[in-house]
Amino acid sequence: MxxxxxxxxxxxxxxxxxxxxxxxxxxxxxxxxxxxxxxxTRDPERRLQVRREHPDARLVDDPELLxxxxxxxxxxxxxxxxxxxxxxxxxxxxxxxxxxxDKPLSATAAEGRELVAEAARRGVPLTVFQNRRWDxxxxxxxxxxxEGALGTVNRFESRFERWRPAIKPGWRESGTPDEAGGxxxxxxxxxxxxxxxxxxxxxxxxxxxxxxxxxxxVDDDAFVALTHIGGVRSHLWMSAVAAQLGPRLRILGDxxxxxxxxxxxxxxxxxxxxxxxxxxxxxVAPERYGRLGSDDDLRPVRTEPGRYQSFYAQVAxxxxxxxxxxxxxxxxxxxxxxxxxxxxxSAEGTVLPVPS
Numbered sequence: 390m391x392x393x394x395x396x397x398x399x400x401x402x403x404x405x406x407x408x409x410x411x412x413x414x415x416x417x418x419x420x421x422x423x424x425x426x427x428x429x430t431r432d433p434e435r436r437l438q439v440r441r442e443h444p445d446a447r448l449v450d451d452p453e454l455l456x457x458x459x460x461x462x463x464x465x466x467x468x469x470x471x472x473x474x475x476x477x478x479x480x481x482x483x484x485x486x487x488x489x490x491d492k493p494l495s496a497t498a499a500e501g502r503e504l505v506a507e508a509a510r511r512g513v514p515l516t517v518f519q520n521r522r523w524d525x526x527x528x529x530x531x532x533x534x535x536e537g538a539l540g541t542v543n544r545f546e547s548r549f550e551r552w553r554p555a556i557k558p559g560w561r562e563s564g565t566p567d568e569a570g571g572x573x574x575x576x577x578x579x580x581x582x583x584x585x586x587x588x589x590x591x592x593x594x595x596x597x598x599x600x601x602x603x604x605x606x607v608d609d610d611a612f613v614a615l616t617h618i619g620g621v622r623s624h625l626w627m628s629a630v631a632a633q634l635g636p637r638l639r640i641l642g643d644x645x646x647x648x649x650x651x652x653x654x655x656x657x658x659x660x661x662x663x664x665x666x667x668x669x670x671x672x673v674a675p676e677r678y679g680r681l682g683s684d685d686d687l688r689p690v691r692t693e694p695g696r697y698q699s700f701y702a703q704v705a706x707x708x709x710x711x712x713x714x715x716x717x718x719x720x721x722x723x724x725x726x727x728x729x730x731x732x733x734x735s736a737e738g739t740v741l742p743v744p745s
Contacts (some may be wrong), residue, residue: 396709397546398463401455402446403477405435407620408491409468411659412520412697414443417466419665420701422709426462427743437710459484463708464516467491470560471569475500478515482507487514487708493578494718496569498726505718508674514707516714517713517721518700521579523584525673526638532693533640533647534587538681543622544587545584547638549576549652550631553609557600565608571607573598573728576627581724584615584623601630613733615729631667638679647690649679671695672700707709 400417402409405428406616408552417425425448428439436448447454455462465481466475466489475495481488482504494517495501508515521527549572556562561570573596593612602609607625609629616622627633639648655671663670671694678689703715732740 390650397422397424398705398716399461400464401427401429401449401462402465402466402468403429403452403473404449404468404470405430405432405439406468406470408518409466410442411656413466413468413489413491413518414439415659415664416697418443418681419698420705422705423464423701424659428645429455438537441636447702452480455486456480456484458725459486462486464704468518469573472560472567477506478504478659479507479646482511482513482515485493485511485513489516489518489649490718490721492582492721493519493569493574493725493728495725498572498722498729501722501725505722508718512712515718516704516707517716517718519579519582519716519721520697520700521583523696523699524655525671525684525692526649526653526679527583528550528693528695529649529679529690530638530640530666531587532646538645538649539642540641542588542621542640542642544641545588545621545638546625546636546640547580547623548626548635549580549630552627552632552634553629554602554632556605561669561722562605562607571609571611572627572629573608573611573613573731576614577613577728577731578623580625580627581615581667581727582720584617584625585723585727588617588619588621588623590618591727591743592618593608593742594727594730594734594739596734598735599733611731611735612728615727628706645657645682647681649677649692651677652708655697659697660712665696665698671697 402414407641425446429449465486467477468491478490531549560568593616597609598608611627613625636648673692681690700715706712707714
């Protein structure tokens, strides 16, 4: 792209809700070589927030205005409600603008595959914001598994649990299928992706997906068991009704185990106005380090600092220098396919094979 040689890559951000405001806008602003050029939102309060937090960004009412002048942007980020992910990304691809889509890529694997194929046909870069690949605990787990510190891994346990007994208004609690709401899409998109990144393709899926809160329209409590082709079993929990939280990660091997507690601190830091590049960004205090070993011989293991900023740094490198994109969109399609299988497994009460 000719424009990239003359200055920072100009980024258009669609949506300024939690995803846009808390994650994408701050990370874009903190990435050398990127500039938040335009934000699309009609909401009056969010427009005021944009003016206050990113005063140099142009405010846009309608994404159609972006597609009419594709030469004004080098990258579009889709941080809208899930139902708009595919239509917005498809419009960006048609305009020839590289695009980042927040997870999940799509409500169904079929429409995700069509989008990925269309981007490939047109030669337009497409990637998906799987930021939890850069959680400190996951980076630590990946390192320990890669080093063989656990021996042969038998089971991987991973949880994203919350205590939200009251249903909040909003599309995430809507039962409309195209919203892709509920904890399995919202949290499972991270957990499934992390499991596959660590232990490879999956041969079968079993799931228990429930609505625990009165009047809940979508799942708020789920368990998913993945059997990986390599033999590891991943047990994944996601819940909005966990009054006491389990360990964030537990990996059991034939030589040792690794257990860590608590969420990566980056999301909370971003919500509080923190930014990558500040001293101690993504670091976990020593008292929160995970433990490696067996019950009679445990030692703390330093948690790798989390680095969500790596995602957009890799996007910039891909667009400028032809480096690989940070997330292959086909991975995101596979994740949605496994989520669909999990819903079906729960409904049928059976283990389902993953189609080859």
